[in-house]
Amino acid sequence: MTYLTRSPISLDALLAEVASPECGGTCVFLGTVRSGPEEHGVTAIEYSAYEEMVEEELGRIVAELGERWSGARVSLRHRLGVIGVGEASIAIVAAAGHRAQAFEACRYVIEEVKRRVPVWKRELRADGTAVWVDPSGRPSVRLSDRPTHV
Amino acid sequence: MRLTSPSELSGTIRVRFFARYAELVGRTEAAVAVPLPATVGDVVQRVRAQLPGARDIPERPLAAVNLRHVKLDASVRDGDEVALLPPIAGG
Numbered sequence: 405m406t407y408l409t410r411s412p413i414s415l416d417a418l419l420a421e422v423a424s425p426e427c428g429g430t431c432v433f434l435g436t437v438r439s440g441p442e443e444h445g446v447t448a449i450e451y452s453a454y455e456e457m458v459e460e461e462l463g464r465i466v467a468e469l470g471e472r473w474s475g476a477r478v479s480l481r482h483r484l485g486v487i488g489v490g491e492a493s494i495a496i497v498a499a500a501g502h503r504a505q506a507f508e509a510c511r512y513v514i515e516e517v518k519r520r521v522p523v524w525k526r527e528l529r530a531d532g533t534a535v536w537v538d539p540s541g542r543p544s545v546r547l548s549d550r551p552t553h554v
Numbered sequence: 555m556r557l558t559s560p561s562e563l564s565g566t567i568r569v570r571f572f573a574r575y576a577e578l579v580g581r582t583e584a585a586v587a588v589p590l591p592a593t594v595g596d597v598v599q600r601v602r603a604q605l606p607g608a609r610d611i612p613e614r615p616l617a618a619v620n621l622r623h624v625k626l627d628a629s630v631r632d633g634d635e636v637a638l639l640p641p642i643a644g645g
Contacts, residue, residue: 435645451644452572452573453572453644454570454572454618454637454639456621457618457621457622457637460621460622461621461623482644482645493645494644494645514645517644517645518642518644518645519642520623520642521642521644521645522572522618522637522639522642522644523642523643523644523645524572524573524574524640524642524643524644525643525644526573536573536574536640536643537643538640538641538643539641539642539643540641
């Protein structure tokens with residue numbers, strides 16, 4: 405399984421991957437490149453990753469999903485490279501028997517991605533500068549909070 | 555970076571750098587020799603002391619060994635891959 409791509413993400417393909425007659429709810433999350441007032445004129449974001457670990461870590465997250473929500477199905481892609489404003493950098497599709505589980509599973513995946521999956525972004529700004537994004541000002545995984553993965 | 559005493563057990567760790575840390579040290583990986591037993595924290599200490607630019611890597615960065623997140627007191631073995639990870643910003 406490869407969760408990484410350098411091409412635009414096809415939502416149709418992800419939807420097809422999770423389609424099942426046993427699933428009555430499907431939840432889609434798209435993360436898109438933003439350029440609001442607080443982004444200082446971002447024109448694009450360049451994403452890079454520890455690619456081998458991304459594949460492993462996402463595999464672990466997907467496996468956890470099966471333990472938490474029996475019967476839930478998920479597909480996702482994270483895009484790397486330069487991504488323009490408005491384009492999707494990540495897409496997650498979670499399907500389950502009922503909508504509540506689909507929403508919860510989808511939320512779980514994106515939150516775990518944010519905490520654990522080694523991807524970095526560098527904002528490319530209109531003034532020609534480029535800035536590494538540090539969402540927290542400190543390491544974003546606090547292992548003491550996450551004993552099951554140490 | 556090899557140890558001078560051949561009788562002392564040592565290991566070579568493949569250290570990988572990403573994103574801003576790779577920019578700081580001007581490379582994406584390095585082979586670092588450490589006396590064993592050693593922890594990830596020992597490896598970080600060596601890297602910060604020996605590689606130009608690595609002083610700006612935090613003393614306690616996020617780290618992984620062989621593709622898994624670990625605490626800095628996790629032990630390392632000869633041949634392990636230790637990754638020093640800047641604050642994660644995916645999604």
